[in-house]
Amino acid sequence: MTGRAPRVIGRPRRRVDARAKVTGQTRFADDIMLPRMLHCRLLRSTQPHAQIVAIDVSKATAVEGVHLVLTGKDLPIPYGILPVSNDEHALCPDKVRFVGDPVAAVVARDEVTAGHAAQQIDVSYEPLRTFASPADSLAHDEPRIHDYGDHGNVHKAVALQFGDVDAAIAGADHVFDDVFFFEGSTHLPIEQHATVALKDPDGKLVVYSSTQTPHYLHRALAKALEMPAAHIRVIATPNGGGFGGKSDPFNHEIVVAKAALLLDRPVKICLSREEVFLCHRGRHPVLMRFRTGVNGDGTIAGMDLQTLLDGGAYGSYGVASTFYTGALQTVTYNIPRYRFRGCRVFTNKPPCGPKRGHGTPQSRFGQEVQLDKVAEHLRVDPAEFRLRIVVPPDSLTANYMRVKTIGLADCIRRVVDRSQWKHKFRKLPVGRGVGLACSSYLSGAGLPIYWNDMPHSGVQLKLDRSGGVTAFCGATEIGQGSDDVLVGLIAEVLGIDPFDVRAVTGDTDLTPVDLGSYSSRVTLMMGNAAIQAAERARDILASAVSDRLGIPSDRLVFADRRVFDSERPEHGLTFQECVCLAEAKFGTIGTVGSYTPPKSPGHYKGGGVGPTPTYSYSASVVEVEVDPQTGWITVPRVWIAHDIGCALNPALVRGQIEGAVYMGLGEALMEEQAFRRLPPRLSGALVHKFPSILEYKSPTSLDMPEIFTDLIEHPDPEGPFGAKEVGQGPLLPIMPAVANAVYDAIGVRVDQIPVTPEKIVRALQAKAAGKAARSGPAAFPDIDWPEPLLVSPPWENGDGRASNENKKSTKVVVRS
Amino acid sequence: MKIRITCTVNDEPVDLLAEDYKTLLEVLREDLGLTGTKHGCELGECGACAVLVDGEPVLSCLLLAVESEGRRIETVEGLARDGRLHPLQESFADLGAAQCGYCIPGMLMTAKALLDREPHPSRERICEALSGNLCRCTGYLQIVEAVEAAAKSAEGKTSAEAQ
Numbered sequence: 001m002t003g004r005a006p007r008v009i010g011r012p013r014r015r016v017d018a019r020a021k022v023t024g025q026t027r028f029a030d031d032i033m034l035p036r037m038l039h040c041r042l043l044r045s046t047q048p049h050a051q052i053v054a055i056d057v058s059k060a061t062a063v064e065g066v067h068l069v070l071t072g073k074d075l076p077i078p079y080g081i082l083p084v085s086n087d088e089h090a091l092c093p094d095k096v097r098f099v100g101d102p103v104a105a106v107v108a109r110d111e112v113t114a115g116h117a118a119q120q121i122d123v124s125y126e127p128l129r130t131f132a133s134p135a136d137s138l139a140h141d142e143p144r145i146h147d148y149g150d151h152g153n154v155h156k157a158v159a160l161q162f163g164d165v166d167a168a169i170a171g172a173d174h175v176f177d178d179v180f181f182f183e184g185s186t187h188l189p190i191e192q193h194a195t196v197a198l199k200d201p202d203g204k205l206v207v208y209s210s211t212q213t214p215h216y217l218h219r220a221l222a223k224a225l226e227m228p229a230a231h232i233r234v235i236a237t238p239n240g241g242g243f244g245g246k247s248d249p250f251n252h253e254i255v256v257a258k259a260a261l262l263l264d265r266p267v268k269i270c271l272s273r274e275e276v277f278l279c280h281r282g283r284h285p286v287l288m289r290f291r292t293g294v295n296g297d298g299t300i301a302g303m304d305l306q307t308l309l310d311g312g313a314y315g316s317y318g319v320a321s322t323f324y325t326g327a328l329q330t331v332t333y334n335i336p337r338y339r340f341r342g343c344r345v346f347t348n349k350p351p352c353g354p355k356r357g358h359g360t361p362q363s364r365f366g367q368e369v370q371l372d373k374v375a376e377h378l379r380v381d382p383a384e385f386r387l388r389i390v391v392p393p394d395s396l397t398a399n400y401m402r403v404k405t406i407g408l409a410d411c412i413r414r415v416v417d418r419s420q421w422k423h424k425f426r427k428l429p430v431g432r433g434v435g436l437a438c439s440s441y442l443s444g445a446g447l448p449i450y451w452n453d454m455p456h457s458g459v460q461l462k463l464d465r466s467g468g469v470t471a472f473c474g475a476t477e478i479g480q481g482s483d484d485v486l487v488g489l490i491a492e493v494l495g496i497d498p499f500d501v502r503a504v505t506g507d508t509d510l511t512p513v514d515l516g517s518y519s520s521r522v523t524l525m526m527g528n529a530a531i532q533a534a535e536r537a538r539d540i541l542a543s544a545v546s547d548r549l550g551i552p553s554d555r556l557v558f559a560d561r562r563v564f565d566s567e568r569p570e571h572g573l574t575f576q577e578c579v580c581l582a583e584a585k586f587g588t589i590g591t592v593g594s595y596t597p598p599k600s601p602g603h604y605k606g607g608g609v610g611p612t613p614t615y616s617y618s619a620s621v622v623e624v625e626v627d628p629q630t631g632w633i634t635v636p637r638v639w640i641a642h643d644i645g646c647a648l649n650p651a652l653v654r655g656q657i658e659g660a661v662y663m664g665l666g667e668a669l670m671e672e673q674a675f676r677r678l679p680p681r682l683s684g685a686l687v688h689k690f691p692s693i694l695e696y697k698s699p700t701s702l703d704m705p706e707i708f709t710d711l712i713e714h715p716d717p718e719g720p721f722g723a724k725e726v727g728q729g730p731l732l733p734i735m736p737a738v739a740n741a742v743y744d745a746i747g748v749r750v751d752q753i754p755v756t757p758e759k760i761v762r763a764l765q766a767k768a769a770g771k772a773a774r775s776g777p778a779a780f781p782d783i784d785w786p787e788p789l790l791v792s793p794p795w796e797n798g799d800g801r802a803s804n805e806n807k808k809s810t811k812v813v814v815r816s
Numbered sequence: 817m818k819i820r821i822t823c824t825v826n827d828e829p830v831d832l833l834a835e836d837y838k839t840l841l842e843v844l845r846e847d848l849g850l851t852g853t854k855h856g857c858e859l860g861e862c863g864a865c866a867v868l869v870d871g872e873p874v875l876s877c878l879l880l881a882v883e884s885e886g887r888r889i890e891t892v893e894g895l896a897r898d899g900r901l902h903p904l905q906e907s908f909a910d911l912g913a914a915q916c917g918y919c920i921p922g923m924l925m926t927a928k929a930l931l932d933r934e935p936h937p938s939r940e941r942i943c944e945a946l947s948g949n950l951c952r953c954t955g956y957l958q959i960v961e962a963v964e965a966a967a968k969s970a971e972g973k974t975s976a977e978a979q
Contacts (some may be wrong), residue, residue, distance in 0.1 A: 015909075015912070015914075017917075018909035019901075021908075021914040021920055022901065022904075022914055022920060022924065023892065023901070024850075024851070024892035024893055024920075025852070028918065030851075031851035033846070033851070187952075188952055189918075189952060190918045190950060190952055191856065191916070192856065238916070238917070240854070240918030241952045243952065272858070478916060479915040479917065479918075479953050480915070481915070651911065652912055655953070655958055658954060658958065659915065659952075660955075661955055663952070663955075692857070692859060692861060693859070694861040698952070700948075700950065701944075701947050701949075701956040701960065702947045704955060704956050707957060
């Protein structure tokens with residue numbers, strides 16, 4: 001086949017599912033209404049930490065219209081997203097760990113009846129000490145929130161050291177020591193989580209759910225229900241927003257599955273908005289300390305990072321989140337020696353997990369703000385300073401992350417140029433300022449959630465005499481446009497129109513496994529699998545056409561729904577005729593493609609978090625206006641450049657970037673998943689401060705700045721047509737760029753997220769009183785860190801292994 | 817207790833019995849099967865459930881269904897006419913305004929009410945009109961541009977008809 005200019009890829013197109021979305025025909029989970037369907041409501045704990053002494057469901061069972069009441073004893077098998085932390089039960093059997101932990105479920109003829117009956121359930125609790133903060137959890141080992149973890153209420157403490165970082169910092173010309181805090185925030189998808197479960201006519205279980213990870217839900221259902229996975233079908237409905245919040249297997253999904261099996265009727269649950277806040281799995285609050293040694297020439301000698309994560313009540317993705325707070329510091333700037341120590345503690349709050357950027361935005365904030373301080377101290381422009389220390393392409397970092405293409409320098413130059421940075425930085429009048437920050441993110445995690453050697457994504461194609469092509473893939477459409485990527489790539493390779501391709505996705509019965517829509521993995525991994533499947537189909541067609549037309553295959557062109565001779569374009573066949581020829585010659589036409597990421601060069605424990613086939617890079621300049629009286633912040637303009645490799649559908653890419661800027665501004669300026677104590681007369685329990693959309697502030701259309709987006713497109717050899725991720729990376733520079741801009745505007749450092757008017761005013765007052773012009777955490781606590789794993793960097797004769805690691809501990813331990 | 821409601825939905829007469837506690841949102845979705853209208857909070861906070869009642873955008877989660885007696889309801893299902901998408905639907909689809917799409921029915925209906933009243937709104941007016949409709953995916957810019965594009969295309973159509 002001869003090459004030709006892309007017809008589909010690289011052009012802004014109406015996405016394949018756009019019509020369904022603008023006509024209201026996209027069928028989200030709660031839109032599924034089935035005959036004989038019953039409705040489920042959960043009773044949730046009113047206690048933050050307590051033993052369950054007794055549960056009396058008799059009054060609920062007696063309510064007219066109630067079909068079933070379930071409690072923890074009906075679902076005794078624990079589950080969880082990570083094999084190392086299977087610490088959840090669909091309904092708490094003996095203990096509750098936060099206000100909102102589900103204790104019982106009622107299935108009734110309608111939601112109102114189920115909700116009313118749930119309130120008739122009597123639960124007696126024996127309260128335990130509440131752990132409201134990481135400081136609490138570090139200070140008190142007993143009572144333990146969980147009976148597993150590193151010790152006491154420490155879920156996980158990790159320590160990794162790459163070279164003699166203490167010597168590097170001691171020998172540096174300047175040492176910067178900064179403490180930062182990043183408040184937790186939640187995903188706030190507009191769609192509330194919903195699930196419908198039923199038995200199909202054959203007696204097998206079917207679960208429709210708003211999940212980003214149908215494959216992992218499939219596994220969790222099989223475990224928790226003690227059923228063969230082959231008898232369970234999970235269908236991921238299009239998600240009405242995910243952002244990481246629908247990536248865990250959830251208790252409500254398991255509950256309605258169990259109920260449907262017991263009742264042999266469809267059972268639906270749709271969470272209330274308050275329950276969505278309680279499900280959470282959002283951004284971990286992280287306290288962090290960066291000690292960085294900088295040489296006189298502005299290069300970094302070494303960095304020592306400590307992070308403390310408030311994990312909430314369950315493990316969720318927390319072990320991975322912990323490693324992520326220290327994994328990507330090295331992939332943007334040269335850091336020859338590096339130590340990372342991270343600690344995640346359990347507290348009695350809704351569990352934290354992966355939110356867009358998963359564990360990396362918090363420490364990226366600290367790093368980029370500290371770099372701003374370093375540049376100021378060295379009297380260097382922060383953009384120039386960064387440009388001198390950008391990691392080179394095709395390199396290996398101190399912690400064995402493989403950098404392939406890197407467009408970071410181009411991103412910096414682009415936003416500096418477009419924003420007229422040099423005319424603005426430190427030059428605008430008081431109250432106006434600009435700030436710059438950069439970031440990087442994975443194009444898919446290098447390792448799956450559970451240990452296995454199988455592909456991360458699979459695509460099957462069916463072609464038949466109709467001329468239509470059907471693509472099957474387990475990938476899940478969460479709004480990011482994965483169906484469009486799948487269809488677009490296949491249409492491109494086969495030379496047909498995207499409208500000729502039907503996508504069947506996210507259905508564990510029908511589609512080959514794809515690990516799910518998380519870690520920005522789908523475009524690259526599914527994309528490569530789709531190209532492989534499409535090229536195999538193209539080869540089959542080419543073979544048949546070549547025989548029929550007497551033209552060698554390498555002269556055939558697939559384009560415009562035709563296959564023709566590149567030397568005589570009028571000499572050819574329609575695509576449909578080609579499929580008929582091939583079907584006659586070879587029989588039924590089907591192909592498969594699959595993708596497995598390259599092996600990671602790091603072989604130390606923890607080295608599995610951070611590797612990816614290729615990293616994306618972003619740089620942003622944010623302009624702010626700050627009222628010196630009130631501290632009120634407005635953001636009139638944001639410039640952002642993103643190294644995407646290749647934009648498969650530029651209209652969707654732009655949307656991802658603008659959406660990331662929006663979400664970043666929400667985190668930077670207002671979003672907080674915060675907690676408070678009820679007054680003593682109401683139990684004093686630790687509760688969510690404001691589990692409603694009205695009070696959990698997020699930006700509206702009136703709050704949005706002008707956004708100037710630039711794409712840096714140097715195709716990456718690892719990506720489909722050179723594409724890298726775009727869903728998460730562009731969020732990361734926004735929070736530090738805002739904080740840096742506030743400093744430029746008004747001369748105070750707000751070393752904590754969100755940057756609010758109150759904190760600015762407090763810092764201004766401190767400045768006026770002759771104290772440090774800063775608002776932020778005072779200190780990082782003393783943590784009893786484990787002995788770090790010692791891994792020599794590549795340039796110090798390292799081989800990617802820890803010199804002091806017990807060989808046995810490198811094996812992945814799977815808890816059942 | 818069920819009560820009788822008569823109204824029009826997307827210009828079709830509706831005559832039904834519904835539970836008296838139900839909101840218009842619930843009756844549209846559960847009794848009439850019009851699931852195009854979404855819900856994100858059922859407390860009047862997110863705008864996902866916006867429909868038009870006598871041409872005005874209304875949060876259907878805050879309106880008891882009985883209050884729609886005798887009134888003219890428009891939902892996203894009624895936007896396309898004669899097999900053709902509404903200009904707002906065309907521009908939203910073309911310009912990437914719908915990502916997950918969950919807020920889009922509410923956005924479309926709110927934008928329609930605006931354009932019906934003000935065919936040529938400024939960008940500020942569009943942002944103001946849509947400020948009660950939350951979207952977590954897009955950052956709003958492509959949505960605002962899609963409303964502008966729809967206004968422009970309707971303008972082009974009107975001037976073509978005038979000629």
